[in-house]
Amino acid sequence: EIVLTQSPGTLSLSPGESATLSCRASQSVTNNYLAWYQQKPGQAPRLLIYGAFSRATGIPGRFSGSGSGTDFTLTISRLEPEDFAVYFCQQYSNSFTFGPGTKVDIK
Amino acid sequence: EVQLVESGGGLVQPGGSLRLSCAASGFSFSNFWMSWVRQVPGKGLEWVANIKEDGSIQYYVDSVKGRFTISRDNAKISLYLQMNSLRAEDTAIYYCARARDWGYFDYWGQGTLVTVSS
Numbered sequence: 001e002i003v004l005t006q007s008p009g010t011l012s013l014s015p016g017e018s019a020t021l022s023c024r025a026s027q028s029v030t031n032n033y034l035a036w037y038q039q040k041p042g043q044a045p046r047l048l049i050y051g052a053f054s055r056a057t058g059i060p061g062r063f064s065g066s067g068s069g070t071d072f073t074l075t076i077s078r079l080e081p082e083d084f085a086v087y088f089c090q091q092y093s094n095s096f097t098f099g100p101g102t103k104v105d106i107k
Numbered sequence: 108e109v110q111l112v113e114s115g116g117g118l119v120q121p122g123g124s125l126r127l128s129c130a131a132s133g134f135s136f137s138n139f140w141m142s143w144v145r146q147v148p149g150k151g152l153e154w155v156a157n158i159k160e161d162g163s164i165q166y167y168v169d170s171v172k173g174r175f176t177i178s179r180d181n182a183k184i185s186l187y188l189q190m191n192s193l194r195a196e197d198t199a200i201y202y203c204a205r206a207r208d209w210g211y212f213d214y215w216g217q218g219t220l221v222t223v224s225s
Contacts, residue, residue: 088152
């Protein structure tokens with residue numbers, strides 16, 4: 001099983017700042033089969049990024065994904081008020097596992 | 108507009124059974140793998156099961172193998188999860204999700220809460 005570790009656990013930032021979220025895998029994620037989701041309280045997760053760097057339909061350009069192998073990054077440039085949420089990474093190259101999440105909260 | 112609406116959650120005693128349903132609309136249901144993903148409230152996400160477009164292949168997380176069965180009825184545009192021998196650790200919100208490219212989830216339902224407790 002591929003174990004995903006996300007850091008930091010919590011990121012405290014102000015609107016307008018940029019956020020860099022890390023997702024590290026215990027073994028290589030082949031074919032860049034890595035996705036990112038956003039979840040707000042009381043809501044279902046929302047797909048942001050798939051294939052490590054492809055934005056899902058309707059996702060603003062301030063969200064970008066990068067990385068390969070075992071190290072992946074989600075970058076949110078110029079945080080908007082609606083971006084404060086929990087972010088999960090997920091791999092689908094070997095079964096399907098999720099990271100524990102990074103909470104982005106307002107400083 | 109893609110919509111997934113789960114139902115069937117509730118309170119059940121340990122060892123009991125429950126059947127979850129997911130009604131789909133807004134897309135060609137029979138052309139997509141479908142999945143169940145669960146989440147203990149306030150905690151992380153766990154993939155539970157996947158089923159192929161025609162229902163011929165299913166995959167499960169080890170912790171539910173032999174107890175849960177995923178199925179679908181393409182004529183009724185519905186996905187199901189039969190859960191038997193339920194345990195306290197199965198308590199979670201269960202989401203129905205559409206799977207793409209083998210395994211990321213591009214649309215999710217609102218979830219249905221399953222509580223296993225005596």
